[in-house]
Amino acid sequence: MKFLSFFFQVACVALLIIACNNTSISPEISNTSDETCVQNYNPNQDYFPEKATVKYARGFSVEYQNNYKIVTVKNPWQDAKTSFKYVLVECGTPAPEGFKETEIITVPVNTVASLSTTHLPHLAKLKVVDKLVGISNLKIVNTPEVVEKIKAGKVVELGNNVNVERLLELNPNLVTTYGTGNPQTDSHPKLLEAGLKVVINAEYMENTPLGRAEWLKFTSTFFNQEDIAEKEFNQIVSKYQKIAAKTKSIGKRPKVFTGFNFKGTWYIPGCKSYAAKYLADAGAELVCSEDSSGSKPSSFEDVFERAATADYWLNVSQSWQSLKDVITADSRYGDFQAVKKNNVFNNNARLNENGGNDYWEGGISNPDVILADLIKIFHPELLPNHQLFFYQKLN
Numbered sequence: 001m002k003f004l005s006f007f008f009q010v011a012c013v014a015l016l017i018i019a020c021n022n023t024s025i026s027p028e029i030s031n032t033s034d035e036t037c038v039q040n041y042n043p044n045q046d047y048f049p050e051k052a053t054v055k056y057a058r059g060f061s062v063e064y065q066n067n068y069k070i071v072t073v074k075n076p077w078q079d080a081k082t083s084f085k086y087v088l089v090e091c092g093t094p095a096p097e098g099f100k101e102t103e104i105i106t107v108p109v110n111t112v113a114s115l116s117t118t119h120l121p122h123l124a125k126l127k128v129v130d131k132l133v134g135i136s137n138l139k140i141v142n143t144p145e146v147v148e149k150i151k152a153g154k155v156v157e158l159g160n161n162v163n164v165e166r167l168l169e170l171n172p173n174l175v176t177t178y179g180t181g182n183p184q185t186d187s188h189p190k191l192l193e194a195g196l197k198v199v200i201n202a203e204y205m206e207n208t209p210l211g212r213a214e215w216l217k218f219t220s221t222f223f224n225q226e227d228i229a230e231k232e233f234n235q236i237v238s239k240y241q242k243i244a245a246k247t248k249s250i251g252k253r254p255k256v257f258t259g260f261n262f263k264g265t266w267y268i269p270g271c272k273s274y275a276a277k278y279l280a281d282a283g284a285e286l287v288c289s290e291d292s293s294g295s296k297p298s299s300f301e302d303v304f305e306r307a308a309t310a311d312y313w314l315n316v317s318q319s320w321q322s323l324k325d326v327i328t329a330d331s332r333y334g335d336f337q338a339v340k341k342n343n344v345f346n347n348n349a350r351l352n353e354n355g356g357n358d359y360w361e362g363g364i365s366n367p368d369v370i371l372a373d374l375i376k377i378f379h380p381e382l383l384p385n386h387q388l389f390f391y392q393k394l395n
Helices: 002-023 117-125 144-151 164-170 188-193 209-213 215-220 226-247 274-281 300-307 323-329 331-335 367-378
Strands: 060-064 068-073 084-090 103-107 112-114 132-135 174-177 198-200 255-258 266-269 295-298 312-314 344-346
Touching (some): 103 198, 117 215, 117 226, 132 164, 164 188, 188 198, 209 274, 215 226, 226 274, 255 266, 266 300
Parallel strands (some): 174 198, 255 312, 312 344
C-alpha cells in the first residue's frame, strides 16, 4: 500500500510539471482552437476585406496579402538609417515564409500596452480600450475612456523608464512605443530582447496635422479595425477641410511666432513644419526658420529681431497661465508687440491635475478642433459659435 501511495504521489507531481510546462509556452501563431481564430484555413480566401488606404501620412504603408499584412514604418525618427517592418498574420492561419528577420505578430491582438499617451485616443476611436493592460504613466492620461479604466484599477503603470519585468508579467500581445534613434533612451531594443512584440509609432515625424492623425489607421491594422479607422478618419478630414476652407479668401494674414526662450535657446519651427501647416490653414503667417520640416535653435535676440512686431504669440511654456507668468519668466518678453496687445495664447487649456496636456494627446487625433481654435483666435468672425478648447488666452 505504501508503494502504491508513493507511486500515486510521484505520478501526480509528474502530471503537474507537464501541465505547467505546457501552459508556459506561448505559440507565435495563435492556436486554431481559439473560437475567434480561423478554424478552416483557405489559402485562396481574403481574410482582410476591410483595408486601410494611406493618403496623408508619409511615414507608414500597409500591404495586404490573403492572410497577412505587411506594415512598414519608413521613417521612425529624425535622420533614421533604418525602417521597421511588421508581418501581421491572421489568427489561425500559417505565417508566410521569407520573413525570418521580420517581427511576426498575430492579429487581432487581444492585449496591448502603450508607452505613449498619443496612442490612447486611437484605442478609444477604435473601441478597443478594453484590450489596454499597461501604460507608462497613469497620471498624465486625459482620454476619458482610459481614465475610467485607470480609476477601476484595470491598467498597470509601467514607468517612464519601462519596468521590463512588470511588462513581462503582463505579457501583452503587443507593445506600442516610439523611437528617437538614441539607444540609451529608446525602449524598443530591450523590449524586443526580452521577447515582447513591439511596434514603433512614428506619427510625430509627420509634418501635417492630417498626416499625424492618419496614424489611427496604423494602429487599426493590429486590431483588424480598418473599417472603423477609415470611417473615423474620413470624418476628421471632412471637418478639417470644411473649416480650413473658411480662410482661403482671407486677405490680411496675421504674423505669428511660437515657442519661448529656454536656457538661452529658442527653437523656431521650419517653414514646412507641422506648426507652419496649421497656421497656414488657419489663415496666418508663421515666423519660421527655413524651408524645412524641423526646427532651428536661435537666440532671444534673433527671435526678437524677427518677431518683435508680430501680431500673436502661441504655444509658450506649459507652466504659464497669465501674462504675469510671462513677464516674471523674462522681463524682455514685455517688449514684444503681441504681449503689449494682450495677444498671447497657450495650448495648455486642458491640463489634468498632474500636468498631462490633452493638446499632445487628444489634439493629435482631433486636428479639426485645434484648427478651429486657431481660426477663432486669428479670425473670430469666421467661427462665431466656436469656444476655445485646447487653447486659452493669457490675461
